[in-house]
Amino acid sequence: MQLKTQVGIIGAGPAGLTLSLLLAKFGIESIIIENRSRAYVEARVRAGLLEQNTVDLFKDMGVGERMECEGAEHHGVYLNFDGVRHRVPFKELTGGRCITIYGQQEVVKDLIEARLAQGGEFFFEASAKSIEGIEGNSPEIHFEQNGEKHNILCDFVAGCDGYHGISRQTLPKDSYNEFHIEYxxxxxxxxxxxxxxxxxxxxxxxxxxxxxxxxxxxxxxxxxxxxxxxxxxxxxxxxxxxxxxxxxxxxxxxxxxxxxxxxxxxxxxxRSFMIDNMQHGRLFLAGDAAHIVPPTGGKGLNLAVADIRFMAAAFKEFYTNGQEHLLESYSQDCLRRIWRAQDFSNFMTTLFHxxxxxxxxxxxxxxxxxxxxxxxxxxxxxxxxxxxxxxxx
Structure with missing residues (x-):
């Protein structure tokens, strides 16, 4: 079966789901394929700390109702070292900003439900096998579901398929450098x-x-x-x-x-891992496909969502005005925050271990x-x- 859409999204984690919802808000079509079942991704326990930016975005997208009811807003953190404790008060030091504790699996449930309510198209238990034609204007995603082969013809491919997915593997090896620390x-x-x-x-x-x-x-x-x-x-x-x-x-x-x-x-x-270029041609990466941080700073999910804000804005500008400067600057725009998060995560990791x-x-x-x-x-x-x-x- 051959499908056609504007943005083909690989991965139904927070990154891919947030992107699909934002694109729908802008009137841009997308299809999501996910290697795992819906039940699996909705039960997969990962991060649970949401930054203020992430919380604000989910509220703006209209998917924050359950998060506001069930999430726990935290206004500080305790830091212990050899029997001494200091408290870092967030609101007092940041002009009222704080964090919310709300499990990633709950975020995923909310995002899937919202996208399905819009009529969003998903293919669960669909394994992406290859991405072709990313240097042209009509890349294709080839995938298998229930033993049958399918392909999606699209304008752009969003690789939100994690560290082990095919998206990063599809980037030309000479198009990026890798950086990593194994603690x-x-x-x-x-x-x-x-x-x-x-x-x-x-x-x-x-x-x-x-x-x-x-x-x-x-x-x-x-x-x-x-x-x-x-x-x-x-x-x-x-x-x-x-x-x-x-x-x-x-x-x-x-x-x-x-x-x-x-x-x-x-x-x-x-471990810490990242690449210094998150795009090539019509393929754009986000989240764990491009970077991993140790969980000490609580940045993983939040970095993925931050990537998507830039990606969605770039696609919106392309389809609305025919402009490509945000597409061209996507990696550089994301990397400023990624390097900052890598440094903070490394700081917290080396301070307390x-x-x-x-x-x-x-x-x-x-x-x-x-x-x-x-x-x-x-x-x-x-x-x-x-x-x-x-x-x-």
Missing amino acids: PFSWLGILAHAAPSSDELIYSYHQRGFALSSLRSETVSRLYIQVPNDDKIENWTDEQIWDELEIRLSNGSDFKVNRGEIFEKSITPM KQSEHGSFEYQLQKAKFDYIGISEAYKTTIAENYVGLKEI
Whole structure:
């Protein structure tokens, strides 16, 4: 079967879905193909922290009703280091901006429902096999669904298919440079039926390793501990995980972790990755297809949505005015924010993870940075501005 549209979108994650909704608002047609089932993408647990820019965009798009009802607005964050705690107050330092905790799977549910209500065209469990003709005016996406081969003839291809998708692989290898860091540690993360232990997120350096207390709702907690890259889930009982969280998050205080049934456990390596060109011809990349940040700064989903704002604006200008300057500047426009987010994510990662022996030179540098947070309003403001997301960059 041959299909035709203006923008062919590969990937039904937050990036692809947001793009399709924005294009519809501008009167631009699109088709989304997604390798996984609808049930899978709507249940896939990923990010849960939404920057102010992302929240504002979803509200403007008319998809923020459930987010406003069920999401948890946070006005600060706690930072622990060897038993000392500082709070970074977002609203006071950023002119009223803050973050909202709302799971990525809930975002995806909202976006799919809204796009289907508009009559949007989806192909789930559809595997993209190749992208051809990106240097011409009519690229094609070839995909398979239920053993049948199909292709989409379009004006542009939006590659929102993640790190392992075919979109980045389709870019000419000499059209970009890669940058990456493989951190020498991973996160063991859990989801538990337990009320959050704190009214705000807690980042904690401990001589046994990093820990993070987060949440997904008033009854579900999301928590992490630093582990070696070669560690296995099988090495940790539920009780051991809770005990370790208690030690690292209390950090010498009388803080207690609310315990409950753990219903998901996973180990995720920490890494940074990006390319310095996100487009070639009529193919444009967004989100994890072009960049990955460690989750310490909560930037992954938000960067993907920020990419899409530029992409949607570029397509709108092309179809409305026949102009291509926003298409041509797409990569450069996105990269300013991506590099800023990479730096902030690296800063948070290196500040709170144990990387050398307790008391070593590297440790003293980490402690000096943390101590400066306690005495400098400017330093706190820098952290707050980056955490809630810079309005313009």
